[in-house]
Amino acid sequence: MHLSALDAVPYFDRPSAPAEPGMPLAAVDTPALLLDLAAMEHNIAVVHGAVHDMNLALRPHAKAHKCVELALRQLQAGAVGICCQKVGEAEIFVRAGVPDVLITNQVVGAEKCRRVAQLALQARVAVCVDHPDHVRDIAEAARGQHVRVDVLIEVDIGQGRCGVANAAQALGLARAITAHGDNLTLRGVHAFSGRAQHLRQPRQREQDVAQASVLLNEIVGALHAAGHTCATVTGGGTGTYTLEGRSGIYTEVQPGSYVLMDADYAANELAPNQAPLRQALLGLCTVISARNGRAVLDGGLKTFAVDRGLPRVLRAGWQVTAVSDEHTVLQAETEAAARAAPLTVGDRVLLQPGHCDPTVNLHDWLVAFRDDVVEEIWPVDARGALR
Structure with missing residues (x-):
């Protein structure tokens, strides 16, 4: 890991990282902000290549x-x-x-x-x-x-x-x-x-x-x-x-x-021949309560910015219906969906943030992963740099 502004902070005052390099995504503590390295590298190649051309x-x-x-x-x-x-x-x-x-x-x-x-x-x-x-x-x-x-x-x-x-x-x-x-x-x-x-x-x-x-x-x-x-x-x-x-x-x-990338940009219709970009930023949450076709996650407004809409859950048959300070509520779209892809306490759920910039500013770390394995942990060095 590179030196950062956090290196000057005494160890006991640092926010703890939710993961360590080498651990599987299933072991990452939640809520956490993930960065898909393959998707990020794809996006850099597409945009940097187009600008160079x-x-x-x-x-x-x-x-x-x-x-x-x-x-x-x-x-x-x-x-x-x-x-x-x-x-x-x-x-x-x-x-x-x-x-x-x-x-x-x-x-x-x-x-x-x-x-x-x-x-x-x-x-x-x-x-x-x-x-x-x-x-x-x-x-x-x-x-x-x-x-x-x-x-x-x-x-x-x-x-x-x-x-x-x-x-x-x-x-x-x-x-x-x-x-x-x-x-x-x-x-x-x-x-x-x-x-x-x-x-x-x-x-x-x-x-x-x-x-x-x-x-x-x-x-x-x-x-x-x-x-x-x-x-x-x-x-x-x-x-x-x-x-x-x-x-x-x-x-x-x-x-x-x-x-x-985020859900708001994903809503834009691409122009003909425009190369699509991939979702690299993901929120990872854990189900802490589940019953009657409803599931509650352990991350809310302090995990996801909602100024451009609610986060989108990346699980078929489920949708986000409400977000409060520390909770996101999911609802099964149908009873059949709840039976086909049930959620229970302890399950992990990926979400697509509505707006990436302010979502990142809510977190201390980016958990960079590849092939479902944590590769690096990067501090959000400029979090809270508002002046």
């Missing part, structure tokens, strides 16, 4: 897995760096040896900006801005550390969250960034729409990316016309990265969930 850079979003070992494997498979969402995440990955991190968020406050500038002493670090105050504060922090920080102008392409709305606003920020040329470098533009990732039909996703490309083209063109360097146009996610890749605008894509 489009001559794009790949910068996976590590907020999906928060795991140093997984990030290092993504880098070994050709990623140019990673994305993080918070400064605390970036600190953990940089300390572990990740050389290039983009914080796909606005960093506000003198203390956080100081931490970003300190990171820039150890790795290539970039942040996003959409307001002159962001530029001023990160420049001041970089000046104090005698470093240079890369900056990307965030564009709102439909997320309705952060980002400039038009070329005039982008040009104003570009001028502000270049005015701090000793400490800031305008790397380019960040343009991501999380909403587009979960549009179910391929045509819907195509239309969304095409519409966003109109605004993005206008802004990138205006920056170039004004003499500003815009070497990087980055965005896209697991649901749309091939569309951004074919747009002719993006130079880099940042899918994150592809290494894990």
Whole structure:
């Protein structure tokens, strides 16, 4: 196992791992979060291969897995760096040896900006801005550390969250960034729409990316016309990265969930000739009560995030009907199903999480397995890194 943030914690304060390498899955303590290594490797091969074929850079979003070992494997498979969402995440990955991190968020406050500038002493670090105050504060922090920080102008392409709305606003920020040329470098533009990732039909996703490309083209063109360097146009996610890749605008894509996958992404209809990705992230629970066609599991809301729907039980004839703090309730779909595939106390059940990112953040460990045998135990290094 690699060194991690958990190695600095006294042994008696560490959360105990639910498994050990070499044990069968049947012996893993529950509830546990499993990682199917064969499925993960398949997904990396598919996505990294597709991005390479489009001559794009790949910068996976590590907020999906928060795991140093997984990030290092993504880098070994050709990623140019990673994305993080918070400064605390970036600190953990940089300390572990990740050389290039983009914080796909606005960093506000003198203390956080100081931490970003300190990171820039150890790795290539970039942040996003959409307001002159962001530029001023990160420049001041970089000046104090005698470093240079890369900056990307965030564009709102439909997320309705952060980002400039038009070329005039982008040009104003570009001028502000270049005015701090000793400490800031305008790397380019960040343009991501999380909403587009979960549009179910391929045509819907195509239309969304095409519409966003109109605004993005206008802004990138205006920056170039004004003499500003815009070497990087980055965005896209697991649901749309091939569309951004074919747009002719993006130079880099940042899918994150592809290494894990979840029930929400599984609900997307694939485009023709689109290679399917496999479910690599699985919840393992134990039946603690069973009667009258109902079974209760030992994991609930503290095991599975449900913001994008309930977890899906991977057992024919059964469905999840309710999730509370520490319980998930399964119901047999029919009496015949209950007889054909009965559940009893002590049985193990696999579930597909509804949303992988926040589910991972609920766990301390990923139990990496192959052929139903635990191969490695990986800490979720950046769990709870919210600041």
